Amino acid sequence: MYDMEEKLKNYWVNGSSYDVQYYITGNNANGLFEINEGIGLNDMRYRSGYGFNHTASNLLMCRKYLGEGLYGEKIPLIRLAEMYYILAESVALSECGQYINTVRTTRGISRSNNLGTDVTEEQRLEVLDKEYRKEFFAEGQYFYFLKRHNRSTFYRCPVENFSAYVLPVPDDEKTYGEAE
Known part of the structure; x- marks a missing residue:
C-alpha cells in the first residue's frame, strides 16, 4: 500500500485515548491469556507495561503499535x-x-x-x-x-x-x- 503510514496514522496514535484507538476489554484479555484458569497470571505478554497498557476502566491497549518501548516503530519478521x-x-x-x-x-x-x-x-x-x-x-x-x-x-x-x-x-x- 502506497502511503500506508499517512493513510493509517490516525488509527495508531501515541497517547492513552482509548476512544480512538484499538483496545481489548479486560474480560476478553483474561480469556485470551488464560488468566481465569490461573495459567497466565504471570505471563509477561499480558502484564501492564510490557505487553499492554492497562487502565482503571478495565481496558487494555496492545503496546506493539504505540511507537515506543520494546519495538519502537518496528515489527520483527520472525522471533x-x-x-x-x-x-x-x-x-x-x-x-x-x-x-x-x-x-x-x-x-x-x-x-x-x-x-x-x-x-x-x-x-x-x-x-x-x-x-x-x-x-x-x-x-x-x-x-x-x-x-x-x-x-x-x-x-x-x-x-x-x-x-x-x-x-x-x-x-x-x-x-x-x-x-x-
Missing part, C-alpha cells in the same frame, strides 16, 4: 518463540512439549503447567493455538497458523466457519504475477 513453535509443530508428539514449554517458561508461565510427553495431535494443536494467539496478538502469524491447520474457528471467532474464508488475490499479483 525465537516462532521458531520454537515451528519446531513444536514439526517434531514427534513426544518431543513437542519441550519446545512449547521453553517459550511458556520464558514468558512467566509456571512449570506446573508444562506440557508432558504423552500428547495427542489434537492437544498439540490446541496448545499451539493458544500460544500463537498470545505471542502474536494483533499480528498476522496467528492467521497463518489457523489457515495452515484448517481451523474452522478460534477464540471469539465472528463467523460461523472461518476455514471457508479466503483472501482475495491482489490485482497486482494477477497482473504481474502467476496468480490466477
Whole structure:
C-alpha cells in the first residue's frame, strides 16, 4: 500500500485515548491469556507495561503499535518463540512439549503447567493455538497458523466457519504475477 503510514496514522496514535484507538476489554484479555484458569497470571505478554497498557476502566491497549518501548516503530519478521513453535509443530508428539514449554517458561508461565510427553495431535494443536494467539496478538502469524491447520474457528471467532474464508488475490499479483 502506497502511503500506508499517512493513510493509517490516525488509527495508531501515541497517547492513552482509548476512544480512538484499538483496545481489548479486560474480560476478553483474561480469556485470551488464560488468566481465569490461573495459567497466565504471570505471563509477561499480558502484564501492564510490557505487553499492554492497562487502565482503571478495565481496558487494555496492545503496546506493539504505540511507537515506543520494546519495538519502537518496528515489527520483527520472525522471533525465537516462532521458531520454537515451528519446531513444536514439526517434531514427534513426544518431543513437542519441550519446545512449547521453553517459550511458556520464558514468558512467566509456571512449570506446573508444562506440557508432558504423552500428547495427542489434537492437544498439540490446541496448545499451539493458544500460544500463537498470545505471542502474536494483533499480528498476522496467528492467521497463518489457523489457515495452515484448517481451523474452522478460534477464540471469539465472528463467523460461523472461518476455514471457508479466503483472501482475495491482489490485482497486482494477477497482473504481474502467476496468480490466477
